Amino acid sequence: MSVLAVLLVLAACALNTAAVHHRTKRVHDPKGYVYHLHSITHPYMTNGMTIPNWDFYGSTVVTDDYIRLTPDRQSRRGSLWNTVPFNPPGDEEYPGFEINLQFRVHGQGTRLFGDGMAVWYTKDRALEGPVFGNQDKFIGMGVFFDTYSNLHQGHSQYISVMFGDGMLSYDHDSDGGASRVAGCPIRFRSTADDDHPVYARIVYQNNLLRVYIDADDDGGWPECFIVRRVYLPRNYYFGLTAATGDLADNHDVISMKVSEPSGMSQAEREEVKRRIEEDMKREAESGGSKVPVDPQYGDEVTKGNAGDNDDSNTLTIAAVIIVLVIVAVAGYFVFVKTKKDTRKFDF
Numbered sequence: 001m002s003v004l005a006v007l008l009v010l011a012a013c014a015l016n017t018a019a020v021h022h023r024t025k026r027v028h029d030p031k032g033y034v035y036h037l038h039s040i041t042h043p044y045m046t047n048g049m050t051i052p053n054w055d056f057y058g059s060t061v062v063t064d065d066y067i068r069l070t071p072d073r074q075s076r077r078g079s080l081w082n083t084v085p086f087n088p089p090g091d092e093e094y095p096g097f098e099i100n101l102q103f104r105v106h107g108q109g110t111r112l113f114g115d116g117m118a119v120w121y122t123k124d125r126a127l128e129g130p131v132f133g134n135q136d137k138f139i140g141m142g143v144f145f146d147t148y149s150n151l152h153q154g155h156s157q158y159i160s161v162m163f164g165d166g167m168l169s170y171d172h173d174s175d176g177g178a179s180r181v182a183g184c185p186i187r188f189r190s191t192a193d194d195d196h197p198v199y200a201r202i203v204y205q206n207n208l209l210r211v212y213i214d215a216d217d218d219g220g221w222p223e224c225f226i227v228r229r230v231y232l233p234r235n236y237y238f239g240l241t242a243a244t245g246d247l248a249d250n251h252d253v254i255s256m257k258v259s260e261p262s263g264m265s266q267a268e269r270e271e272v273k274r275r276i277e278e279d280m281k282r283e284a285e286s287g288g289s290k291v292p293v294d295p296q297y298g299d300e301v302t303k304g305n306a307g308d309n310d311d312s313n314t315l316t317i318a319a320v321i322i323v324l325v326i327v328a329v330a331g332y333f334v335f336v337k338t339k340k341d342t343r344k345f346d347f
Helices: 003-028 266-285 311-343
Strands: 054-058 067-070 077-082 097-106 116-122 128-131 139-149 154-165 180-185 198-205 208-214 223-228 237-243 250-259 306-308
Touching: 054 067, 067 077, 067 237, 097 116, 097 139, 116 198, 116 250, 139 198, 154 208, 154 223, 180 223, 223 266, 237 250
Parallel strands: none
Antiparallel strands: 054 077, 067 250, 077 237, 097 198, 097 250, 116 139, 116 237, 139 154, 154 180, 198 208, 208 223
């Protein structure tokens, strides 16, 4: 191959890589207006030793490339709290917002690790406590990225949401228990073979909370869960916390951008409408007192907000596919054997 041909191939590869990087970056960037007072991006410290509009506490360390809430060490708590309450223009009592979070959870542990991190929108701020580094009996919303199941005594990566009224307590022994409104099992922790950032989209709009996770860094946004009848008032604070116990991990925040919620496509609106109708039907069938059973723990959640998860449907479809594959393979072997037996009588 000539030198010119080699250079052309290298140039094509470089252009393709740049295009992929640009496409991925564009997909992960928020589409709505970004509230810079409530966002944190690189460079973090632009005026010395502080982060504009943010305070950090505990074991949190700010580096050039990330903000580490906890190191891979036992019994650590770290937090990062916005100093400006969320009060966007307008007169909505429950204004919408969208959080685009880029983060990494990683460490030396290969079988056991913990405990996890959380994204907060709460009335109070910077109050250290046992719920992933934040206070218990909070008022507002907490989205939890849990890497260890106390109930099952093992690693179980699970994302869930809880809405606190100041009296409701987070039950650590049952990983949230009845206080958890909705959630989804998904592997978001990085490994040595898969060491890329993870992206989360938390969208609150028209009293509807939608959470999407891109754990593969491919620009896709698989849905984690949808919750309706959510009422989050203005003048609460955004925050990020993490904690380790007997087990540990690095919990790194790369960026968090708070923006106006991006609009849904027609397909998304139809899917959300279908999900809400199914949810309302299940509530009516259960007398309106209970919402669907959590697919991982089997807890009957009795809160007013209704979560939804399609894992049971996914498992059913998977089981049907496995059965069809087995039947197809068995049929193939029967066909081959019959064909061989038939050839014995060919003249």
